[in-house]
Amino acid sequence: DAGVIQSPRHEVTEMGQEVTLRCKPISGxxxxxxxxxxxxxxxxxxxxxxxxxxxxxxxxxxxRFSAKMPNASFSTLKIQPSEPRDSAVYFCASSLWGSNEQxxxxxxxxxxx
Amino acid sequence: SQQGEEDPQALSIxxxxxxxxxxxxxxxxxxxxxxxxxxxxxxVHLILIRSNEREKHxxxxxxxxxxxxxxxxxxxxxxxxxxxxxxxxxTGEGAxxxxxxxxTRLTINP
Numbered sequence: 001d002a003g004v005i006q007s008p009r010h011e012v013t014e015m016g017q018e019v020t021l022r023c024k025p026i027s028g029x030x031x032x033x034x035x036x037x038x039x040x041x042x043x044x045x046x047x048x049x050x051x052x053x054x055x056x057x058x059x060x061x062x063x064r065f066s067a068k069m070p071n072a073s074f075s076t077l078k079i080q081p082s083e084p085r086d087s088a089v090y091f092c093a094s095s096l097w098g099s100n101e102q103x104x105x106x107x108x109x110x111x112x113x
Numbered sequence: 114s115q116q117g118e119e120d121p122q123a124l125s126i127x128x129x130x131x132x133x134x135x136x137x138x139x140x141x142x143x144x145x146x147x148x149x150x151x152x153x154x155x156x157v158h159l160i161l162i163r164s165n166e167r168e169k170h171x172x173x174x175x176x177x178x179x180x181x182x183x184x185x186x187x188x189x190x191x192x193x194x195x196x197x198x199x200x201x202x203x204t205g206e207g208a209x210x211x212x213x214x215x216x217t218r219l220t221i222n223p
Contacts, residue, residue: 004155031209043156043201043213056210091155100144100205104155 004105006092012111018080021108024073025094033093033102034067034077043091049075050097082112118214119202125220132189134217136202137182144205145178147187149198150216156201159187192221 005024013019025032033048047057052069060067064083069075079086089109093102120135136145144163148156162169162178162185169176175188189196199218203211 033209033211042215045210045212048209050209093155095209097209100146100161100209100211101158102156102211104157106155 004092004094004103006090006105006108008108009106010109010111012113013082014113015083016081017112018078019082019086019110019112021077021090021092021110023075023077023092023105025075025092026103027073029094029096029103030072031095031097032069032075033095034075035091035093036088037091037107038088046077079110082110084112086110087112119200119217121217122215123218123220125222126192128192128194128221128223130192132192132196132219132221134187134200134219136185136187136214138185138202138204138214139183140204140206142180142204142206145176145185146203146205146211147174147176147185148201148203148213150201151198159200189219194221194223197221 007022031050034046035043037043046059047067048055049069065079067077089107091104091107093104095102118137126132144161146161147159149159150156160171160174160176162176173190178185197220199216201213201216203213
């Protein structure tokens, strides 16, 4: 299995631009998580899905952030408009519901200028 | 919000020595997990201990859990250069949600 796949690996954009991060979970996993990691705040859970349905989005910082999971093999995290304080590494993780062990992707390093 | 607090924040030891990292948390948990993160990479699951367990082993890893003190420790024995990484504890809340600590940065000197 290829593991969790994220794209792009690096994104540099200017303030105000729309950013879309993509994630393909491990085949067969039915839970998907989006995290953000910064030096100041550590690793924060933004949102997670089970069977493509958002279960908990309480970690989404503001309305500028949105996440979708149109099918079991694809999810997006969108930031519009982006701001410099959104600069971070964004991780996607997947798991089997109830297994507790999460498998992380390599992350997308986002820089907003 | 952060649940787990790792201690120390950074640890530097010689290859072959044992490394011990601690994690404290605030609320009731179902389980506690430890993850490793190599520089520039995603997190990798190491070991899970359930709230009704006190100790667990996996290879050179030993994890303890004291629910009365709301704390856990991760011991890596006979450390190797490849163990250099950041280590995070994560507390399981509910069926799926994990809350991660700030991590301990471990450096193994050859």
